[in-house]
Amino acid sequence: MNRIWRDEDISLEPLEGKVVVIAGYGIQGRAQALNLRDSGVKVLVGGRAEGQGIAAAAAEGFEALPTAEAARRADVVFLLTPDETHAEMIACALDGALREGAALGFACGFSMTFVRPHLPETIDVIMVSPKGPGKTLRERFLAGGGLPALMGVERDSTGTALKVALAYAKAIGCARLGVIESSFAEEAHTDLFGEQAVLCGGIPRLMEEGFRLLVEAGYSPESAYLECVWEAKAIVDLIFEEGIAGMYRHISPAARYGGLTRGSRVIDEAAREKMSAILDEIRSGEFAAELLRGGPVDPQAAVSRNLSDAWQRLRDALR
Ligand SMILES: NC(=O)c1ccc[n+]([C@@H]2O[C@H](COP(=O)([O-])OP(=O)(O)OC[C@H]3O[C@@H](n4cnc5c(N)ncnc54)[C@H](OP(=O)(O)O)[C@@H]3O)[C@@H](O)[C@H]2O)c1
Incomplete structure (x- = not known):
């Protein structure tokens, strides 16, 4: 430690x-x-x-x-x-x-x-x-x-x-x-990896894909938003307070059983390999060179219109 x-x-x-x-x-x-x-x-x-x-x-x-x-x-x-x-x-x-x-x-x-x-x-x-x-x-x-x-x-x-x-x-x-x-290197590598694979890359993409899939399957954007985005904060708060195992103790049997048996189908060996490739790009300096060469990406253009609209509407409605 x-x-x-x-x-x-x-x-x-x-x-x-x-x-x-x-x-x-x-x-x-x-x-x-x-x-x-x-x-x-x-x-x-x-x-x-x-x-x-x-x-x-x-x-x-x-x-x-x-x-x-x-x-x-x-x-x-x-x-x-x-x-x-x-x-x-x-x-x-x-x-x-x-x-x-x-x-x-x-x-x-x-x-x-x-x-x-x-x-x-x-x-x-x-x-x-x-x-x-x-x-x-x-x-x-x-x-x-x-x-x-x-x-x-x-x-x-x-x-x-x-x-x-x-x-x-x-x-x-x-x-x-x-x-x-x-150390400088540890901070730089872990900061970029956390942002890309988990916090600002993985989690938002999971939310967006979950939302998109439910809406395309005919469910309302409201339900899709509540299930795939809004409830995330409560789950993250529980993980923050009590760890992942602690979070599982506080949720319903269906949520616990479903999460434990299906989560590793979403984040599987193929996803792990992609995360590992992301870390390799960071450690080799490839990502940094790309960042320093390129301009910023427009966040609005990268997020689905449906999700932005539902987010805006529901955020206002549920305040
Ligand atoms: N954002 C965060 O919360 C956060 C968290 C942890 C670590 N960091 C680190 O903290 C450092 C600062 O990040 P930040 O997000 O706080 O930066 P920031 O808000 O974007 O920095 C703005 C300041 O930088 C000056 N600036 C911008 N471009 C410049 C240029 N070309 N030449 C000279 N000055 C320039 C601006 O000057 P003018 O007033 O003259 O325009 C302004 O005073 C970075 O190393 C970052 O990685 C940031």
């Missing part, structure tokens, strides 16, 4: 009197900057001179300035712009700006695993990757909770990289749940 750190194991002292620059005031940047400030850390926000991030950060009371200027004053810089911008940020805005002994932080292992930009030998390179959206990170922090995070140290030129990474994770609220020892 990888080590898990919690609030009581971690000191904020490595960040005391230090300047943390949040480069990028978007989904993660805003949440992390606000949580850090509420934890008593001195935060500067870096961004594009003409960008919305700088203006939004200034409106929320941060000193906000062009990234290169901010980074020259930093002890720690967290690069919280989209992954595909990191190489250019490092080559341009951060080039020559990071002083000796500073730490450069990432919220995701993607760039250091697949792009491997050249970085000065004299800096620390760390990762604190909260497992969830920035909005949730902020909301939970305000409510006294947090999100778990994977933490990694890629380069420790000062001998203090681990303590700085842990202090950062504590300051954004992740150690209230748990900061899990990991």
Whole structure:
């Protein structure tokens, strides 16, 4: 088992009197900057001179300035712009700006695993990757909770990289749940695989195909939606609280028997092989190269019209 750190194991002292620059005031940047400030850390926000991030950060009371200027004053810089911008940020805005002994932080292992930009030998390179959206990170922090995070140290030129990474994770609220020892590569591989095969690929496709099949067989979209989409949350909540076996204890005998005898017909050996091929594409860097080459796919075009319409209608009706 990888080590898990919690609030009581971690000191904020490595960040005391230090300047943390949040480069990028978007989904993660805003949440992390606000949580850090509420934890008593001195935060500067870096961004594009003409960008919305700088203006939004200034409106929320941060000193906000062009990234290169901010980074020259930093002890720690967290690069919280989209992954595909990191190489250019490092080559341009951060080039020559990071002083000796500073730490450069990432919220995701993607760039250091697949792009491997050249970085000065004299800096620390760390990762604190909260497992969830920035909005949730902020909301939970305000409510006294947090999100778990994977933490990694890629380069420790000062001998203090681990303590700085842990202090950062504590300051954004992740150690209230748990900061899990990991690595950039493990985070990058498992994050992409989870998204593709399970969370954002497998589950939505299962829902959509289940819905489509029932509607094409003559059942109402309302019934199909309730059975294949709406009830999913209750089942996931049960799995989250009590595990898969625990979930089976809380459902009807028919649901339990049907699920246990039919589930492995849907996710069978052929599906396992396809999942394995997806993992191979991730580990070899093939997926990352494809992502960096290609543009985003339009989500609306990828989801069946029937499902979107039923979703909209039922979501409004069942509120
Ligand atoms: N989204 C999440 O909840 C989440 C969860 C875990 C980890 N992460 C990781 O967190 C990091 C940030 O992701 P995010 O989703 O928070 O990003 P995001 O919201 O899309 O980032 C927006 C910020 O990036 C800046 N930006 C966009 N394109 C830029 C460019 N070409 N050059 C310079 N700045 C640019 C924007 O600047 P302007 O204001 O100037 O437009 C804005 O401040 C990524 O490494 C991601 O993998 C994200």
